[in-house]
Amino acid sequence: MHDRWLLGAQPRLFDLVVSEWQPTGVPTGGDGVTVVSAPGPRNDGYARYFAQNPQIFDQYASIALIDDDVLIDTDGINACFTLGEDHGLELWQPSLTWDSYFSYAFTLHNPLFELRFCNFVEMMCPFFSSRLLRLAAPTFSLGYLVGIDTLWTRLLEDGALKYAVIDAVSATHTRPIGLNKALHGFAGGSGYAQEIGDLLGRLGLEFRGPVIYAGVSKRGRRVSNRPLLSAAVSALAPALAAARNRRFMLARLADHARHILTRPINNAPIPLASIEALRAERQSSPAVAD
Secondary structure (H helix, E strand, O other): OHHHHOOOOOOOOOOEEEEEOOOOOOOOOOOOEEEEEOOOOHHHHHHHHHHHOOOHHHHOOEEEOOOOOEEOOHHHHHHHHHHHHHOOOOEEEEEEOOOOOOOOHHHEOOOOEEEEEEOOOOOOOOEEEHHHHHHHHHHHHOOOOOOOHHHHOOOOOOOOOOEEEEEEEEEEEOOOOOOOOOOOOOOOOOOHHHHHHHHHHHHOOOOOOOOEEEEEEOOOOEEOOHHHHHHHHHHHHHHHOOOOOHHHHHHHHHHHHHHHHHOOOOOOOOOHHHHHHHHHHHHHOHHHHO
């Protein structure tokens, strides 16, 4: 989808670096467009790029890491950067259109809100402040293919109202979840849940699922009453009509509403030293080297 990111009615407010784990056909060079070769798992490619280009954390105010199957244009990316910065966010993502493939219903566009504050931003399309991405960069070299996104909202001392889903901007996730698992390093019977559990267990952490705990309505009102936020999930009811799998959609919407009411936010900060210790352990392990 990279070519679509460069199309839109507005001038582009961002530079684009395409980190190729396989050839994309994106033109090399040009006006603010760079292509780098990064074969292998996605996170390894990001880790190498951050290590080789530390100047980006000073050069840019915000940096997005967008998967190749996310459909969004220049106008959407511009707006997502601008809204995140205007609201003082540290980590955010556009909402997903109702016809997207998705894992968590909290990511789906809610027409009642401009944005909703959350305890988790998915790896699919995160927008970082450069300050937070500098702190998060070591997580990409932990040797895990998934799960590191559960750590990002726990790196700041005060993360309240700093992480959000932007409902004013929507993108479409066009590829079924897990379609390229083998290409990204999952072989045989290995799975996402097992890897996430191992990561959290090694750090002594618990993640009980994504929670929306506040929001800004389309009229600009702050909403923090969790029963009201849970009731607002009903605004997604029309998505059931067009769902590929209505049972799946209904279950995810029910989980979303229940999490708002019952789950802890779970955003207590974790020591950065614990991440560095795990990184050293993983990089020295023969099992990881294999």
